[in-house]
Amino acid sequence: MRISKSAVRFNIRLLLAGCAFACSIGGTTARAQDEPIRPGSVWLDDRGKAIQAHGGGILHLGSVYYWFGEDRSEENDPKTRYVACYSSTDLVHWRFRRQVLAVQNPESLGTDAILERPKVFYNKKTGKFVMYMHLDDAKYKLARVAIAISNRVDGRYTYVKSFRPLGQESRDIGQFVDDDGAAYLIFESRPTHGFFIAKLTDDYMDVANAVSFIKEPLEGGALVHYKGLYYFVGSHLTGWRPNPNVYAVSSSLAGPWSEMKDIAPPETNTFDSQSSMLIKVSGSRTESVIYIGDRWKPAQLWDSRYVWMPLKIGDGGLQLPQPEPWLIDIKTGEVAFLPEESKSISGAAAEQK
Numbered sequence: 001m002r003i004s005k006s007a008v009r010f011n012i013r014l015l016l017a018g019c020a021f022a023c024s025i026g027g028t029t030a031r032a033q034d035e036p037i038r039p040g041s042v043w044l045d046d047r048g049k050a051i052q053a054h055g056g057g058i059l060h061l062g063s064v065y066y067w068f069g070e071d072r073s074e075e076n077d078p079k080t081r082y083v084a085c086y087s088s089t090d091l092v093h094w095r096f097r098r099q100v101l102a103v104q105n106p107e108s109l110g111t112d113a114i115l116e117r118p119k120v121f122y123n124k125k126t127g128k129f130v131m132y133m134h135l136d137d138a139k140y141k142l143a144r145v146a147i148a149i150s151n152r153v154d155g156r157y158t159y160v161k162s163f164r165p166l167g168q169e170s171r172d173i174g175q176f177v178d179d180d181g182a183a184y185l186i187f188e189s190r191p192t193h194g195f196f197i198a199k200l201t202d203d204y205m206d207v208a209n210a211v212s213f214i215k216e217p218l219e220g221g222a223l224v225h226y227k228g229l230y231y232f233v234g235s236h237l238t239g240w241r242p243n244p245n246v247y248a249v250s251s252s253l254a255g256p257w258s259e260m261k262d263i264a265p266p267e268t269n270t271f272d273s274q275s276s277m278l279i280k281v282s283g284s285r286t287e288s289v290i291y292i293g294d295r296w297k298p299a300q301l302w303d304s305r306y307v308w309m310p311l312k313i314g315d316g317g318l319q320l321p322q323p324e325p326w327l328i329d330i331k332t333g334e335v336a337f338l339p340e341e342s343k344s345i346s347g348a349a350a351e352q353k
């Protein structure tokens, strides 16, 4: 069997990562050059605080990834809704940029307004960053999207308006930017028992038209275009409680879509997570697709966790493997898992409650 130089390098880095965990157990502050992503563990930012980017979206600009999400910090003003922004060049280490949005009483909904699942699109023509969010009242009856804009990716976003996309009720939203740069909003519409994949207008300030409507009552909609096929992932409608998330495949965004299949063994309830986004990392050697899910803790939303895992995907199949610590090489696009001997060490080090 021939082993490439780059595979050898990656394996050495993998062992180094294992060693770094051993060091951290010894109480030193030694930091691995390459640290794994540990699904379900507390994920700390550059300040040592737990990342607050729930129901999040990722924007990839040049060599930087920006992670936006619901900021549910316990110390937040309960009358205000916040969106936080983090940046990273390796998808592992995240720098807190700021709370990019803080809104009070949007659309006169009062202090119990719901603002969830923020997604930011960058519009090259206008130079604006456009944030879409699910806006609702406490009973989830309003069912609208809201928009906020900024001139800088991590600047303060200004709330602009809310509306029902294409006149439809809209609750969970998802974000998809195709390889040709076209931007789409995925939104769940309960009265129609399905979800829309809808193209944004030129300035991204509205939804132009539905490209696809899939009649399946699903939410947490996420989409990826991988090797000529579109894969859609969604969760069933069980609120914060996890359920067996499913996927469908099509060679065209307009469909027809295949039947829905489970993305993980159904008894695991998607390994206790709910889909939020799928991202494709295209490197010099390969392309990897990462599942981004939320493990919600409704009574302590600030302590909700993230389940990020590379998917087994291709030829129309998609499977979320059992979560475990894993490494990504952002340059090559390769992912790897820790060797058996360092897994138990990393598991112990990762056990932070």
Ligand code: GAL
Pocket (backbone or CB within 6 Å): 055, 116, 117, 172, 219, 220, 237, 238, 239, 240, 274
């Ligand atoms: C989930 C949804 C979350 C949140 C929650 C409230 O179904 O995906 O974003 O809205 O319900 O119960």
